[in-house]
Amino acid sequence: MRFGFVLPFGDARTAAELAREAELAGWDGFFVWEPVWGVDPWVSLTAAAMRTERIRLGTLLTPLPIRKPWKLAAETATLDNLSGGRVILSVGLGAVDTGFDRFGEPTDRKLRAELLDEGLEILTGLWAGQPFNYTGMHYRLRETNFYPPPPPVQQPRIPIWVVGAWPREKSMRRVLRFDGLLPNKMSPTGEAGGVTPQDLSEMKAYIDANRTLKTPFDIVMDGKTPGDDPHKAADIVRDWAEAGATWWIESMWGEEQPEKLITRLRQGPPRF
Numbered sequence: 001m002r003f004g005f006v007l008p009f010g011d012a013r014t015a016a017e018l019a020r021e022a023e024l025a026g027w028d029g030f031f032v033w034e035p036v037w038g039v040d041p042w043v044s045l046t047a048a049a050m051r052t053e054r055i056r057l058g059t060l061l062t063p064l065p066i067r068k069p070w071k072l073a074a075e076t077a078t079l080d081n082l083s084g085g086r087v088i089l090s091v092g093l094g095a096v097d098t099g100f101d102r103f104g105e106p107t108d109r110k111l112r113a114e115l116l117d118e119g120l121e122i123l124t125g126l127w128a129g130q131p132f133n134y135t136g137m138h139y140r141l142r143e144t145n146f147y148p149p150p151p152p153v154q155q156p157r158i159p160i161w162v163v164g165a166w167p168r169e170k171s172m173r174r175v176l177r178f179d180g181l182l183p184n185k186m187s188p189t190g191e192a193g194g195v196t197p198q199d200l201s202e203m204k205a206y207i208d209a210n211r212t213l214k215t216p217f218d219i220v221m222d223g224k225t226p227g228d229d230p231h232k233a234a235d236i237v238r239d240w241a242e243a244g245a246t247w248w249i250e251s252m253w254g255e256e257q258p259e260k261l262i263t264r265l266r267q268g269p270p271r272f
Contacts (some may be wrong), residue, residue: 001241003269004029004249006060006222009256012044019048019257021265022055027086029056029088034063036099043077049083056086058082059181060249061163063094063225065115067140069122077127077152085153089123090182090220092115092163109190114138117174127157151212161220168196168205175213179220180247195221197243202210204244222249229268234272241272 005022007015007030019030029050034041043099045057060236062072072089080087093112100107103250105117118136125132129151131143137203153159160165165171168186183203187192204219221240225233225248237248248270255261 001237001245002028002247003271004031004056004060006031006033006249006251007044007261008033008251010044010258010261011039012047014258015044016051017059018049018261018265019138020051021054023052023261025265025268027055027250027265029058029247029249031058031060031083031088031090034059034061036063036103036105042079045087046079046082049079049086051108051268052083054086056088057159058088058139059090061090061092061094063163064091064119065093065112066100067119067148067241069119070126070141073126074149076123076158077149079087080152080154080158081150087152087154087158088161088180089158089179090161090163091120092182101262112168120162120174120178120269123160124157159216159218161218163230165192166199172203172206174213175208176207177213179215180220181207200243200245201241209214212246217248219244220247220249220250222246224251225270227264230270233270236271244270 006028007018018203022030032041032044041059048057070235076087076089093116096107106112115138118139121135122139125134130145130148134141159179161182162175162178163182164175165184165186183195183200185195185199187193225236242250252261252264
């Protein structure tokens with residue numbers, strides 16, 4: 001199992017400093033979240049890349065339906081080259097209550113799902129290089145030879161982790177096409193609920209039975225563990241590992257004091 005840390009608050013300088021702390025303390029990944037409007041995640045991760053050598057760098061997560069997929073393709077490929085192939089991209093529909101309507105972004109779930117699917121096709125198509133053409137319901141692209149950027153270092157592509165809403169078939173089918181699962185749970189009436197280890201086991205069984213790609217696949221859980229109690233921290237993570245999780249992301253959401261974040265980072269990941 002690998003261990004990451006997501007930055008809940010802070011500018012690009014803070015991200016760079018904390019990513020360095022995370023690498024020194026033995027964490028495997030450092031992540032930032034992507035707001036509708038706020039501190040830019042790709043600038044933050046670029047700063048982090050310049051202060052680190054080994055740790056994986058990514059978003060948790062990018063609301064792809066409100067992003068221009070060609071812009072995101074350029075940012076991720078550029079950072080993957082800069083970092084020597086350390087980028088992970090996490091995507092989902094996004095949380096509409098974070099200000100989508102304030103900026104005129106789509107809030108309809110069906111529309112966002114369509115934009116997510118088309119955006120993923122464009123991302124992977126552009127990463128693969130030119131010539132690339134695409135015609136969808138919402139996007140149309142024609143091949144271009146105007147200074148196309150170099151492809152990502154990672155092949156066949158930068159790993160993409162996708163939110164999967166269990167047991168929604170369409171959502172889970174989307175996950176099968178990519179490289180990782182960010183587990184979510186949805187009731188028949190569309191309400192989100194907490195994922196349990198049993199849910200995760202069922203999701204893993206579904207993936208094992210239906211995924212045909214032979215590339216590596218990750219199952220990612222996030223939560224909070226007590227850094228000053230290694231045994232308790234290990235017990236928390238062990239349940240998820242036994243259910244099939246391959247990554248644990250330490251998530252101190254709401255914490256705005258860098259010194260507390262540094263303290264937790266220096267305590268290291270919850271090994272077991």
